[in-house]
Amino acid sequence: MHRALPALLASLAVLLATLCAPTAQAQQGLQAKFDRFLDTRIVPAARVAGVPQDVIRRELSGLSPDTSLPGLGDPDGPERPPSVNYQSEFRAPAGYFRDNQFNALAAQGRRLAQAHAATLSRIEARYGVPSRIILAIWARESGYGAARIPNDALRTLATRAFMGTRRDFFAEETVAALQILADGHITRADLRSSWGGALGQPQFLPSSFLRLAVDFDGDGKRDIWRSVPDTLASIANYLAWHGWVKGRDWGYEAEVPASVSCSREGPDRGQPISAWVREGVSRVKDRPFPQHELAQPGFLLMPAGRNGPAFIATDNFYVLKAYNESDVYALFVGHLADRYGNNAGFVQGWKDVKTRSRGAVRDLQLELEAKGHDVGGADGLIGFKTRRTLGLEQEKAGRRATCWLE
Numbered sequence: 169m170h171r172a173l174p175a176l177l178a179s180l181a182v183l184l185a186t187l188c189a190p191t192a193q194a195q196q197g198l199q200a201k202f203d204r205f206l207d208t209r210i211v212p213a214a215r216v217a218g219v220p221q222d223v224i225r226r227e228l229s230g231l232s233p234d235t236s237l238p239g240l241g242d243p244d245g246p247e248r249p250p251s252v253n254y255q256s257e258f259r260a261p262a263g264y265f266r267d268n269q270f271n272a273l274a275a276q277g278r279r280l281a282q283a284h285a286a287t288l289s290r291i292e293a294r295y296g297v298p299s300r301i302i303l304a305i306w307a308r309e310s311g312y313g314a315a316r317i318p319n320d321a322l323r324t325l326a327t328r329a330f331m332g333t334r335r336d337f338f339a340e341e342t343v344a345a346l347q348i349l350a351d352g353h354i355t356r357a358d359l360r361s362s363w364g365g366a367l368g369q370p371q372f373l374p375s376s377f378l379r380l381a382v383d384f385d386g387d388g389k390r391d392i393w394r395s396v397p398d399t400l401a402s403i404a405n406y407l408a409w410h411g412w413v414k415g416r417d418w419g420y421e422a423e424v425p426a427s428v429s430c431s432r433e434g435p436d437r438g439q440p441i442s443a444w445v446r447e448g449v450s451r452v453k454d455r456p457f458p459q460h461e462l463a464q465p466g467f468l469l470m471p472a473g474r475n476g477p478a479f480i481a482t483d484n485f486y487v488l489k490a491y492n493e494s495d496v497y498a499l500f501v502g503h504l505a506d507r508y509g510n511n512a513g514f515v516q517g518w519k520d521v522k523t524r525s526r527g528a529v530r531d532l533q534l535e536l537e538a539k540g541h542d543v544g545g546a547d548g549l550i551g552f553k554t555r556r557t558l559g560l561e562q563e564k565a566g567r568r569a570t571c572w573l574e
């Protein structure tokens with residue numbers, strides 16, 4: 169036996185003992201750190217925000233971190249950048265638009281539109297947002313309120329502020345949740361959120377709740393957990409506040425001739441819809457663009473480049489993105505809103521496009537940035553700036569632009 173081996177085995181034993189240390193002890197350590205974090209970070213900020221001392225004490229005493237949440241790291245270490253693409257919105261577009269899902273949601277939405285017709289028409293009159301858009305967001309966020317919203321919001325938010333990513337952001341949201349409780353809109357037991365900390369049927373972060381949630385049924389409480397009128401009006405108020413343009417639609421599926429490059433996509437490349445028409449862009453099924461839209465700005469939108477349907481989006485499409493910074497999210501909402509009418513799918517199909525890992529996309533974005541392009545940040549996600557840059561590079565290389573990975 170080698171002379172060093174016994175010593176090595178001994179140190180291995182020590183290492184093993186350390187690694188397998190009673191989890192209870194580790195938990196106690198984590199709890200103590202969490203308590204310190206609440207005392208030094210959350211409590212003072214809540215006081216500054218005007219949350220009464222008795223509410224702070226009542227809600228934070230006995231609070232423990234929820235280590236079962238995804239995306240957490242070491243509370244003492246640096247914030248871990250997200251390595252997993254949790255949000256399905258950022259996957260390849262084709263899998264996101266399933267006909268059977270739209271069929272079910274459209275049928276259910278039509279029933280709900282009838283059941284809540286009077287409320288919806290009052291909301292539409294007050295906020296200028298069409299009922300079908302409000303319904304579609306309600307569907308996407310919580311399955312028209314049917315989705316289980318399982319988490320204790322305060323615990324979820326405080327845990328994220330303590331050991332998740334974007335800690336300062338979630339510290340502010342934790343304080344906002346305490347303000348909601350102090351205002352008495354909801355009891356602690358009913359203050360439920362998603363694992364991301366989004367509240368109730370419209371999935372508002374607490375700061376959005378404080379700013380934009382509405383008591384529409386007039387009971388004095390802004391209840392986006394149980395009240396349908398409050399939920400629907402809050403969604404409408406959110407969109408109105410983010411700039412919904414009354415009287416305009418979200419966008420139109422369009423046929424884009426080869427002479428109009430897909431590299432012209434984006435909200436910063438708009439022109440009057442009539443100018444797109446002059447360049448040969450037309451609406452699908454030979455329908456004209458509505459007369460009142462022609463002089464208004466339109467934006468080329470091609471979520472899968474040349475591998476899927478194309479659209480002329482309006483400013484309202486980008487208002488939908490205030491809800492979720494993803495083209496396919498906003499398109500899902502707009503498309504569902506259209507399907508409450510004739511329930512017609514997209515005319516142009518989604519091809520099974522090539523995808524790569526988020527890391528590989530990020531590497532590609534870094535290469536494009538090195539060439540002087542603005543890809544909207546090398547985040548591994550394929551947004552319009554990345555798509556149009558891919559198109560420009562393809563054209564430069566003398567190939568047909570697809571504005572997608574090849």
Ligand SMILES: [Ca+2]
Nearest residue numbers: 383387389391
């Ligand atoms: Ca209410």
